[in-house]
Amino acid sequence: MPLIFKLAFRNLFHDWLRFVATVIGIVLSIVLVTVQLGLYFGFERMVTTMIDHAAADLWIVPQGTKCFEDPSLLDVRKQFRARAVDGVAETVPVVLGFADWRMPSGSITPVFVIGSDLRSRGLLPWNLVEGDVEALATPNAIAVDRSYFRTLGIAGLGASAEIRRQRVRVVAVTNGIRSFTTTPYVFMSVDRARAHIGISSDEANYILVRLASSADASAVRRQLMANMSDVDVLTPSEFRSRSRSFWLFGTGAGAALFGGALLGVIVGTVIVALTLYSSTKEHLVEFATLRAMGSSSRYIHKIIICQALISAVIGFSLAKVIDDAIVAMTASSALPIVITSTLTVSLFALTVLMCTVSATAAIMKVTRIDPVMVFAR
């Protein structure tokens, strides 16, 4: 084992109680950061899940639409103008909006209705675990997620209820299509959705555009915008970005999550800095002895950085175990915490950076060491 590593390791473990406190500090800090960022990514994924699963190359949305769940109405006949543009292969109207769901027991709860043309497969339910999409073409047919059975007061496939006093019947069940607003999504055909929401057959909320394989998306988009007024034509990526901006930053939710993460980083940095500083202060005579023996500043800095890195690796490893448990526990919740491999690598880098930055105060302390002090003690 390299002596520099041995010295760093033993300096840390020399006072194991202080080291345990440091590791707890790092673990709490990293878990806090991970949860905050994991919530952020989970939230980000949930607010764009409908856009992610829609079969669209371009979206025609009412001008100024902020997010998927905040639609205005547009004239569905615009789709005919869209189809006239070279490169457009198909257009699919999508209807959505809030409606009242009356449970078999008579209680009422709000639902978010999503209607799409069943033949064109614009925005249909995915992750089906029971029933099939084709069954949505049958009268009064709907699809719901099984996680909402209790909210909707139903038992499962084949259950009946009412939306806007019209009878509906569950013909398909999905798994994991959850709304961060906690209002259940209910999928159905576009005409039935209009009836439940109460809009005319001339209206829709979005028009999905599918392009011909040889089409230039930018050119088609420019042409669509030139042909139509009062609409925005967005790529899926732009629509996702708008939705994220609205929900994460327009509402302040993202800032709160980032604020929490930042707080975690600050707390972790301060804890590690204090520990390394006090450890260095305690071993100051040893560092002065090293200096007296002719050690370079670099050698001493390496010991302190090594201490910081040992703390980082141990702290991060323990935090990872806790993070994995939290991810498993929230997997089926309304807002699951999402930790991607990129996030894990980034968090490790952040932990190392945090601990290294924390070593600065200790390094500044040893940099000012006067080796002559070894004669005075």
Added chain:
Amino acid sequence: MTDPVIEAIDVAKVLGHGPREVHALKGVSLALQGGELALLMGPSGSGKTTLLSILGCMLTPTSGTVRVRGRSTDGATPEELARLRRDNVGFVFQTYHLFPTLNATDNVRLALDLREEHVEGAAARAKDALAKVGLSHKTRAYPRQLSSGEQQRVAIARAIVADASVILADEPTAALDGENGRAIMTILSSVARDAARGVLVVTHDPRLLPYADRIIHLEDGRVVREERNTAADAQGGERAPEQNDVA
């Protein structure tokens, strides 16, 4: 006569500023030859530690010159001084300053590690050095498991392992009983038998006089007297001093 391993020429040192200014050294000149064990003696406040710090390249003189194996320390940066110490000077401290978390071998090996001698041979060299001070049976012991005398021997092994040409010892026997003190001085005498290495010991202890080739008396920041042991015993035994007033 060979070139001195370390040399101070008209060294002065002023500590503090303004009304707290202290002239710790006032034109001290001395040279330590290879193969020589010299004692630096004097009352408290006479400037012994300041001189030791300057000779050990930890402190720079206000005026005058220090040469380590012929190389002047004038204008050297702190890092250059550290390199000079690492390559040429070994220290033995009154309170040993061993690393409590490392065993005897690693404490000694540290002196080699600082010189980036991380190779397998470093541990063997450290054990050789411990054998030279009679601790071949305690190579894995930690400082807390060693007696005071043994700890000081580890410190000597650490000072000599990297073949330093100068060993500077600050009151090496002050914390030891008579028997251990004599054992340490015998080891330092044998270290000084190497013609390429000089040993300078700062002490108040008159019991060390017989081990010295030369005794340098420092008072009020000046070398006031030097005594040379004319009947030097080749085995580091009793030596009869011959006085030579400097001041």
